[in-house]
Amino acid sequence: MSFLIARSIDDAVAAMAQGARPVAGGSDLVVGARHGVDSLPDDLVAIDRIRELAQIEVNTDGCAIGAGVTHARLMVDETIVRRYPGLADAAALVGSPATRNVGTVGGNIMNGSPAMDTGAPLLVLEATVELRSEVGTRTLPIAGLWTGPRHTAASATELCTSIFLSTPRDRSSSAYVRLEYRRAMEIAVVGAAASVQLNDDGTIAATKIALTAVAPTVVAISVDLIGRPADEQALAMVAAAASDQATPISDLRASDHYRRHTIGVMAKRAFDAAARRAQGEHIAVPVNRTLGIGASS
Numbered sequence: 001m002s003f004l005i006a007r008s009i010d011d012a013v014a015a016m017a018q019g020a021r022p023v024a025g026g027s028d029l030v031v032g033a034r035h036g037v038d039s040l041p042d043d044l045v046a047i048d049r050i051r052e053l054a055q056i057e058v059n060t061d062g063c064a065i066g067a068g069v070t071h072a073r074l075m076v077d078e079t080i081v082r083r084y085p086g087l088a089d090a091a092a093l094v095g096s097p098a099t100r101n102v103g104t105v106g107g108n109i110m111n112g113s114p115a116m117d118t119g120a121p122l123l124v125l126e127a128t129v130e131l132r133s134e135v136g137t138r139t140l141p142i143a144g145l146w147t148g149p150r151h152t153a154a155s156a157t158e159l160c161t162s163i164f165l166s167t168p169r170d171r172s173s174s175a176y177v178r179l180e181y182r183r184a185m186e187i188a189v190v191g192a193a194a195s196v197q198l199n200d201d202g203t204i205a206a207t208k209i210a211l212t213a214v215a216p217t218v219v220a221i222s223v224d225l226i227g228r229p230a231d232e233q234a235l236a237m238v239a240a241a242a243s244d245q246a247t248p249i250s251d252l253r254a255s256d257h258y259r260r261h262t263i264g265v266m267a268k269r270a271f272d273a274a275a276r277r278a279q280g281e282h283i284a285v286p287v288n289r290t291l292g293i294g295a296s297s
């Protein structure tokens with residue numbers, strides 16, 4: 001049994017090459033072990049003190065978010081809120097303030113839960129993920145990261161170092177909403193993210209929609225809205241596509257039937273909020289609280 005506190009990415013990947021598992025905030029790994037989800041790995045490398053992983057770097061191409069950036073920071077970071085509000089919406093809904101203060105975006109996506117909140121917004125924002133090991137560095141589209149519930153395409157020796165988002169186009173925006181029974185300490189029953197880009201005449205130039213907790217992984221769905229106005233008919237098409245393309249299960253928190261219905265409602269609300277933001281309307285982060293979606297307390 002070993003526990004190493006890494007001070008650099010090189011330290012961390014060297015420990016991982018020897019079989020250590022990275023732990024960032026521990027809010028999945030350690031809390032899960034306490035609850036008997038999995039036993040704690042024998043060898044751990046703590047990555048929460050690696051400065052490089054905690055950076056948000058903006059350049060002309062876009063924004064690189066360090067894997068160690070916490071949800072508490074993401075939800076208030078000026079660049080994230082202004083350029084990628086759907087991601088900030090999601091970060092603001094994660095757990096309680098305590099969870100958001102330790103939980104990281106890297107831990108969220110690498111844990112691979114289909115109920116993770118940041119996955120759907122990152123998918124609609126077409127994020128790419130950087131993975132580093134002793135062998136080298138590779139990037140992959142986030143759409144290729146999740147291979148099944150709690151499984152990713154990363155090998156056990158690969159550390160997620162950052163998540164890259166391109167600079168958003170003019171007249172575009174994003175949003176994430178989720179159904180929740182309580183405000184905190186509750187993972188998504190279902191959730192949906194949308195990104196929308198509008199033409200000058202207000203019709204839809206591009207859109208992406210992704211769903212949380214209704215399939216073995218976070219999934220993108222297809223709905224052909226190009227050239228249409230973002231009106232009631234478009235909202236109805238989004239809702240129908242989400243309900244049709246979801247493959248939910250029944251569990252303790254909701255039946256498959258209920259999830260299939262509510263995912264349509266969440267998808268159209270996410271699409272509506274993203275389209276309104278793209279038109280220039282200010283809808284404060286998180287959309288759930290601003291528009292009164294989900295639990296009231």
Ligand SMILES: Cc1cc2nc3c(=O)[nH]c(=O)nc-3n(C[C@H](O)[C@H](O)[C@H](O)COP(=O)(O)OP(=O)(O)OC[C@H]3O[C@@H](n4cnc5c(N)ncnc54)[C@H](O)[C@@H]3O)c2cc1C
Nearest residue numbers: 024025026027028029094095103104106107108116117160
């Ligand atoms: C009370 C409570 C409420 C919660 N509510 C929510 C919620 O509402 N929404 C939600 O999405 N989640 C929720 N979670 C889950 C958890 O908080 C998040 O998934 C969080 O983002 C995990 O980040 P972490 O840094 O704590 O990950 P850790 O627990 O440190 O790690 C999680 C997994 O990812 C791996 N890992 C971590 N970082 C890296 C990296 N950089 N590279 C490679 N692998 C890595 C670890 O080895 C581990 O397998 C909740 C958890 C708790 C305890």
